[in-house]
Amino acid sequence: MINVAVLGYGTVGSGVVEVIEKNKEEINKKSGEKLNIKYILDLRDFPGDPYENKVVHDVEIIMNDPEVQVICETMGGIHPAYEFSKRALLMGKSVCTSNKELVANHGPELIRLAKEHKCNYLFEASVGGGIPIIRPINYSLTAEKIDGITGILNGTTNYILSKMAAEGAGFEEVLKEAQEKGYAERNPEADVEGHDACRKIAILSSLMTGKNVKYEDIYTEGITKITAADFVYARALERSIKLLAMSRECEDGSFYAMVAPFMIPVSHPLYSVSGVFNAVFVHGNMLGDSMYYGRGAGKLPTASAVVSDVVDCARHIGKTIMCFWDDEDVKQANVEHIKHRFFVRTKAALEKEAVDIFGLIRVVVADVKDEYAFITEEMSEREFKEKAQKLGCVINRIRLES
């Protein structure tokens, strides 16, 4: 029997308990042992809950119980999740988490501690919700040199952009609706400004490089400036607008990561990833592209990923599963040198100047009044910025992903 403690009985934590209960037959079989929820840590009481008598308010009870071998940290936030995780690992208890913020901030340290104490720090649920992506990178693509990852990693923004594309509505209007439906938080900044996707691509990029990719250094642009008019142009181009999180190891050994809205063509497999779904594209030097797709959030999908980590811990009691994510920070290339094509909207009156300044461009014809829109050749962020400044007026600009 493997005794499990769940820290935090909120959405994901209660999902973990539900998944372990509902699928106990499969899970116990695949664990090779019976999983037993011994404690649930929460500040609140849950009178009437079937697990009421498992609820404890003092983390010491869990830490001091040598029978507890696996801990599900589903609290979120850095403190006290960090301190609790660290203490557990120091005592040889494995930790499974859905906490992307903690993993992005302290991943290498916690992974090292797990190794030193012959247990595991696993975080499948921290990226892409229920989509298996951490384990495919760590266990499956082991014969590959992975050199690129491109993902739709945030369900809230993908829901908003999908709605804007389908209904021609504006950002504020759709955001409000998403908030009413519970798809967006009251304070939506972490999602719509791209911070959530940024932490997730930092985690994936760290696993890709084997070193530490600091999320603070990743260029991050949200979707708040995307308008209904942008989608009119996107349709005319047979493209959609998606918030992409990407990272690349270039041939010269340099590395960059960025989060920003991109226009992607209908032929791109990420094009049809709609609503709250997430998808991650991984490029390897032997396999080429592979993609992983599914529900990027939600109680049960996220809990399912946490429990799959628990099963992995149960299968590896006393043994640390390999995971390469060193303390050493990756040097990130200056974003100014990264090249893309740009979709640009300017005033109709500036048509001649646009052609003079940007040279070879492709005009985008769509039913938007008083505007002139075009697509540039591939150029660096810096070159684009200089030319845009010269032009004087850019209503909006969106990068293109071919």
Next chain:
Amino acid sequence: MINVAVLGYGTVGSGVVEVIEKNKEEINKKSGEKLNIKYILDLRDFPGDPYENKVVHDVEIIMNDPEVQVICETMGGIHPAYEFSKRALLMGKSVCTSNKELVANHGPELIRLAKEHKCNYLFEASVGGGIPIIRPINYSLTAEKIDGITGILNGTTNYILSKMAAEGAGFEEVLKEAQEKGYAERNPEADVEGHDACRKIAILSSLMTGKNVKYEDIYTEGITKITAADFVYARALERSIKLLAMSRECEDGSFYAMVAPFMIPVSHPLYSVSGVFNAVFVHGNMLGDSMYYGRGAGKLPTASAVVSDVVDCARHIGKTIMCFWDDEDVKQANVEHIKHRFFVRTKAALEKEAVDIFGLIRVVVADVKDEYAFITEEMSEREFKEKAQKLGCVINRIRLES
């Protein structure tokens, strides 16, 4: 150091050697040991090949060398691959294979032998080429009750159908072109009749159920009867025609699997899986749908999957990785009871009869002369067959997947 022997220096076998050589830095790091190709078994000699001096013609040399811990069986076919694999496992040597025929025929026995001799029989490359799918099912979706798998599992037929869709060409014409380009075999039967996809869905279904799904019992229909006219209708319906391999565990506990061409809508994530790409959709009771997409064949993608198995073996020397695939055969439901909607083409003259016999139907309007085409309500295969017989003339019929 882990000594590896490769059985069969053909396309996949030489790919294995190439992948291990090219990505040795990553692979050795992820294995935790240096991989060394000690022998290559082939009937031929390879003068001038950099691995020329590793080639042996006698399998005894490999079997009797206690230093060989992992064997890559990339010979294909049942004999002597079966005998060689069995002997290796009996001696505690792990076997990694791309041989779907052997896995579909003797999987449970070879997995059991591996377990009994504390080694591994791994077969990631046998389904979906380079796409990680066996390991996601066995290692990642461990908290799920998987109740459905739907895949595009054969690159040749997907290439042919994609070409027919894009160019309006007929089956024979595109097959000939695919043969010239090397995308289809001179004897294309195994692909175009669905046998290859059938073996692959048998393997996936066995892992889904934990029991043995006999491929001989799976209803299998190929793509040879699909015509250019079918695609005219498909376009009118905003659908495409794909060869799907599917299996389902129904709520009443019954199980069925089938391989057949299906019309799928543009909104279906498998719709945009084109050319030689493969994709597998997995449905779990907690996660819902997840999808795995990538190159389903080809030298390096397939070899990459074989080598990822070798890495897994290296990480688990002396220990068998859990895999649930028992000897016991799954009882497959009679295909006659399976329900689908059907797209049906008949003579224009039979319009009235069609409506009389099939009742509520949706007429499909497309530019095909002298025909009347419609979509039925959901009905069982048997009911459809009876009604079609009553109608007297069915030019073609294709199942719909919603």
